[in-house]
Amino acid sequence: MECPKCKSIDRMKDGFVGGRQRYQCKCCGYRYTVKQKSTAKPIEMKLQAVRMYEEGLGMRAIARVLQVNHVSVQNWIKRLAPVAPAQLKRA
Ligand SMILES: [Zn+2]
Incomplete structure (x- = not known):
């Protein structure tokens, strides 16, 4: 700035x-x-949230770890979970 x-x-x-x-x-x-600061989070963080979710963590736990709102986590998982596996392999 x-x-x-x-x-x-x-x-x-x-x-x-x-x-x-x-x-x-x-x-x-x-x-x-x-x-x-923009409230948009980097894609890496979103994919990390999906990965943690697939490892069995709860959305609130993920939100605490990533220090974001659990509603955001919920949205990311809803949006990214179906496409995440391919992206996770690349990540
Ligand atoms: Zn000046």
């Missing part, structure tokens, strides 16, 4: 705003917050 104004990456932390880290650019003094 760089300064939106001058594109400098030289910055210092300047507290939090609404749970997001705020920075102040050392170059131009502009204050900005970092973009919220």
Whole structure:
């Protein structure tokens, strides 16, 4: 994340705003917050969840291990379980 104004990456932390880290650019003094991270998880994590599920772990246990919402795990398994075996071999 760089300064939106001058594109400098030289910055210092300047507290939090609404749970997001705020920075102040050392170059131009502009204050900005970092973009919220995308909530989309990498495919590796999803496939790992499916693999754990196939190893007999419960969805809540998987969610705890991967530190994600168990509803997400449920969705991944629903979506990926039918296609996972081929992908797991490649992974
Ligand atoms: Zn700047």
